[in-house]
Amino acid sequence: MPRFLQGWLGDVVRFSQQRPEIYKVRQRPIYSLRQSILHIKGHGKNPIIAEYKRKSPSGFNMDRDIIEYVKFMESNGVAGISVLTEEKFFGGSYKDLEAVTRAVRIPVLMKDFIVTEKQVNSAYSLGADVILLIVRVLTERELVSLYKYAKSYHLDVIVEVTNEEEIEIAVRNNFDIIGVNSRDLASLDLSLEKTKRLLKLIPSDRLKIAESGIRSRDDIQQLKEAGADAFLIGTTLMQDPNKIKELV
Numbered sequence: 001m002p003r004f005l006q007g008w009l010g011d012v013v014r015f016s017q018q019r020p021e022i023y024k025v026r027q028r029p030i031y032s033l034r035q036s037i038l039h040i041k042g043h044g045k046n047p048i049i050a051e052y053k054r055k056s057p058s059g060f061n062m063d064r065d066i067i068e069y070v071k072f073m074e075s076n077g078v079a080g081i082s083v084l085t086e087e088k089f090f091g092g093s094y095k096d097l098e099a100v101t102r103a104v105r106i107p108v109l110m111k112d113f114i115v116t117e118k119q120v121n122s123a124y125s126l127g128a129d130v131i132l133l134i135v136r137v138l139t140e141r142e143l144v145s146l147y148k149y150a151k152s153y154h155l156d157v158i159v160e161v162t163n164e165e166e167i168e169i170a171v172r173n174n175f176d177i178i179g180v181n182s183r184d185l186a187s188l189d190l191s192l193e194k195t196k197r198l199l200k201l202i203p204s205d206r207l208k209i210a211e212s213g214i215r216s217r218d219d220i221q222q223l224k225e226a227g228a229d230a231f232l233i234g235t236t237l238m239q240d241p242n243k244i245k246e247l248v
């Protein structure tokens, strides 16, 4: 059983536990997010993961052609694409994920609240290359088990943290890609300052991704100075896709 959670987080976990599994033969190779980030970084560019999201609990709501958006991001040199697949609160779907994995040849993250192996099976079958595991919603035992399960498919795993205690869990279990989310999942408060402080606590042998609330090249520069290797950006790019040209 995942951690006991109240409010919308409790609902999202219960809903995720009931998500039906997708049985399909995977149609594409696995594209490594780790390699993509290191390659782009090595060329002096900013590794950006461009997110497609339709709506969110903090009031975001946008209808944009998904294929046009992800192909545009791919042609502008992003390190990967993130697709929200959670249905109830984010209006996402497995259909969106499959459409994206068929359209691009760069790493694709299935961004969801993963609490079961069935969801990992679906991610793999639908062509995702990366999954997200959120420390806030899983017990340490579940986290380790799902991490190993995803790795058995050779998927990359971003382990998401929002505070010092969660960083300790991620570090002591040797998780290799750690995402620091600037948005508190319960209060929905955003703080890049907190993320800068937390990034500095993560050892430099881990790949560090700064997530949420990134609006400008200056934000990226500050997060980079705090140790971030890559940047997950949704709202800013959904509102103005052309902005990617000044952010990469």
Ligand SMILES: O=C(O)c1ccccc1NCC(=O)[C@H](O)[C@H](O)COP(=O)(O)O
Pocket (backbone or CB within 6 Å): 051, 053, 056, 057, 058, 059, 060, 181, 183, 184, 185, 188, 211, 212, 213, 214, 232, 233, 234, 235, 236
């Ligand atoms: O986007 C939200 O409002 C949100 C609320 C609660 C939990 C998660 C949420 N979003 C998922 C994400 O992690 C972000 O979509 C992603 O990091 C991009 O953030 P942003 O650039 O601020 O859209």
